[in-house]
Amino acid sequence: xxxxxxxxxxxxxxxxxxxxxxxxxxxxxxxxxxxIYGMCNGLIEAGAKLMYVYDSDPEKVNAFCERYPDVVPxxxxxxxxxxDSIDLIACASIPIDRFEVGKKALSSGKHxxxxxxxxxxxxxxxQARELVSRTGLKWGIYYSERLHVESAMYAGxxxxxxxxxxxxxxxxxxxxxxxxxxxxxxxxxxxYFGGILCDIGSHQIxxxxxxxxxxxxxxxxxxxxxxxxxxxSDFQDFGDATLLADNGATFYFRVDWFTPDGLxxxxxxxxxxxxxxxxxxxxxxxxxxxxxxxDHLYLxxxxxxxxxxxxxQVGFAFFGEFxxxxxxxxxxxMTQEHIFRVAELSIETQEKAVKVE
Amino acid sequence: xxxxxxxxxxxxxxxxxxxxxxxxxxxxxxxxxxxIYGMCNGLIEAGAKLMYVYDSDPEKVNAFCERYPDVVPxxxxxxxxxxDSIDLIACASIPIDRFEVGKKALSSGKHxxxxxxxxxxxxxxxQARELVSRTGLKWGIYYSERLHVESAMYAGxxxxxxxxxxxxxxxxxxxxxxxxxxxxxxxxxxxYFGGILCDIGSHQIxxxxxxxxxxxxxxxxxxxxxxxxxxxSDFQDFGDATLLADNGATFYFRVDWFTPDGLxxxxxxxxxxxxxxxxxxxxxxxxxxxxxxxDHLYLxxxxxxxxxxxxxQVGFAFFGEFxxxxxxxxxxxMTQEHIFRVAELSIETQEKAVKVE
Numbered sequence: 001x002x003x004x005x006x007x008x009x010x011x012x013x014x015x016x017x018x019x020x021x022x023x024x025x026x027x028x029x030x031x032x033x034x035x036i037y038g039m040c041n042g043l044i045e046a047g048a049k050l051m052y053v054y055d056s057d058p059e060k061v062n063a064f065c066e067r068y069p070d071v072v073p074x075x076x077x078x079x080x081x082x083x084d085s086i087d088l089i090a091c092a093s094i095p096i097d098r099f100e101v102g103k104k105a106l107s108s109g110k111h112x113x114x115x116x117x118x119x120x121x122x123x124x125x126x127q128a129r130e131l132v133s134r135t136g137l138k139w140g141i142y143y144s145e146r147l148h149v150e151s152a153m154y155a156g157x158x159x160x161x162x163x164x165x166x167x168x169x170x171x172x173x174x175x176x177x178x179x180x181x182x183x184x185x186x187x188x189x190x191x192y193f194g195g196i197l198c199d200i201g202s203h204q205i206x207x208x209x210x211x212x213x214x215x216x217x218x219x220x221x222x223x224x225x226x227x228x229x230x231x232x233s234d235f236q237d238f239g240d241a242t243l244l245a246d247n248g249a250t251f252y253f254r255v256d257w258f259t260p261d262g263l264x265x266x267x268x269x270x271x272x273x274x275x276x277x278x279x280x281x282x283x284x285x286x287x288x289x290x291x292x293x294x295d296h297l298y299l300x301x302x303x304x305x306x307x308x309x310x311x312x313q314v315g316f317a318f319f320g321e322f323x324x325x326x327x328x329x330x331x332x333x334m335t336q337e338h339i340f341r342v343a344e345l346s347i348e349t350q351e352k353a354v355k356v357e
Numbered sequence: 358x359x360x361x362x363x364x365x366x367x368x369x370x371x372x373x374x375x376x377x378x379x380x381x382x383x384x385x386x387x388x389x390x391x392x393i394y395g396m397c398n399g400l401i402e403a404g405a406k407l408m409y410v411y412d413s414d415p416e417k418v419n420a421f422c423e424r425y426p427d428v429v430p431x432x433x434x435x436x437x438x439x440x441d442s443i444d445l446i447a448c449a450s451i452p453i454d455r456f457e458v459g460k461k462a463l464s465s466g467k468h469x470x471x472x473x474x475x476x477x478x479x480x481x482x483x484q485a486r487e488l489v490s491r492t493g494l495k496w497g498i499y500y501s502e503r504l505h506v507e508s509a510m511y512a513g514x515x516x517x518x519x520x521x522x523x524x525x526x527x528x529x530x531x532x533x534x535x536x537x538x539x540x541x542x543x544x545x546x547x548x549y550f551g552g553i554l555c556d557i558g559s560h561q562i563x564x565x566x567x568x569x570x571x572x573x574x575x576x577x578x579x580x581x582x583x584x585x586x587x588x589x590s591d592f593q594d595f596g597d598a599t600l601l602a603d604n605g606a607t608f609y610f611r612v613d614w615f616t617p618d619g620l621x622x623x624x625x626x627x628x629x630x631x632x633x634x635x636x637x638x639x640x641x642x643x644x645x646x647x648x649x650x651x652d653h654l655y656l657x658x659x660x661x662x663x664x665x666x667x668x669x670q671v672g673f674a675f676f677g678e679f680x681x682x683x684x685x686x687x688x689x690x691m692t693q694e695h696i697f698r699v700a701e702l703s704i705e706t707q708e709k710a711v712k713v714e
Contacts, residue, residue, distance in 0.1 A: 221599060223599075242597070248714050
């Protein structure tokens, strides 16, 4: 795991191939965020074949081709849209540009898999809904902080099994290391990525709806601050929010860019899932001052306190399920409505935020 | 530590006697909440002499006298108000009755030390302010979840030393075991204790102002629910809130009655103090599935991750400081304004709460 920041966090792991080599072909457009590696790893491990890549920056393309030696770099986005063999386009461009890539992907008959945040404008989500409805294609979003975290995936299993009764509340914290000197300009300009709640907050809202089994929620309160990085005038280094799900469960999350240098990884991400019959705590990337491996899950219920070390034990079922959803027009990985509603709620949470300092 | 609930949580510990035997004499009125034992332990260890006790329930008085064999039970509150030798009256009656005891205590020339919540009505805080101002006496409140928790006291020291830079946010969780069958009737009726945010939430708000060094705050959002105890129609088994301090720091806290039976103690109380240069996590009463002793503090700053096992290492400085504050009219233990403002904010947080279910 990269100690410097979370931008190059690209897990590889146990995975079941759901398709034969060549049966599901993918291409990558937009390498601005290192999440593209996690996205491709996940899909490739589930059987996808990575065929082409495009980015306007040759340096990013070279690095990508080093990591995936069989991929073919092409000279324009259009070449990829025009390839009939391609089933899906994965995209981690600057967030503001992702919608346009998705629109062209679906318009050219390809499924789309976007890095989070998939959207930074509500009207784009609406247009994407219409495109999906018209084409029958998928518009996926890579919510890596659950989909690519074994302890987070396992927490969902435990909840489903009824291990903690009815889930009544979730608390999520998503601290990230700033690592300012290595960040591109757009990183500090919310107009490009939607702001801290829309961006890294979207992981949180996705988890909330998933763990509570809710289909919708409302934003009750949210706030943002730039406490300690005032040299970047529009930047937000802190944000939090509380939401109410349609099933009565509530949520609080905090995201920030305050991971201190002494932490052995890029962020001490946690989730606390409170049920009527017990609770789960996930220490996703580290168990501070205790164990520097990732994926520690703690379960306390009416029988006992229990620790699960889950690194390498769970795998990443999402990617194979998502490929099969694309192929068979099913919704086993997650529903399209879940994806769009999370995006909308993330934007709403951002738009409603009060500023503090 | 009592596994059943937190009501009889009455720590004893290392303490420096600040007065000689008999120099500071105290009496107890109102034994409804077991906190009276923690309150008396703290004061006695700091040198106070416990002289008299009154409660209308002989059973409670007998239990108290067993614990403190030298205490003299008296037949009425008035006997205690009339004793010139008594310096302070400690009170853990039903919350709604505490204000009247405090009023009589100060009116008869005695300092007052109330269990939390000290107040459940704003107008009572105002009257108490006036009484304190007129008499020059102290109106203390026993915020046990910091004052009687070594890791919580040490966190304040670390913050003061600058170990994590500027504190920008605090998250506090205060889960409690319900243990419904052992609770008195009033426990389920918010009119008697002010509601979950006013009651166990007051600990949280006290910690927030203390750790952030703020003197005031505003309530931005709060909510309550009765998720799983609908047989008690007015009860609240869940509450949370977010506040903004006058220095820009923010706060989120959650309190609940959902501690599952498998937890080895009454509640997995935590606090997370986020600074610009690091963060502190306190695992107050247990380090789940890891260490069943209390008082674990985790510090992560720009140098390292560090665990502190603090049980028996810190002591409870508040009680001696409070006695000296009474004797010398100083404010070293905490300011009177802090005490009253926490009480007001706790009531405001409760009054503003939206109900969810």
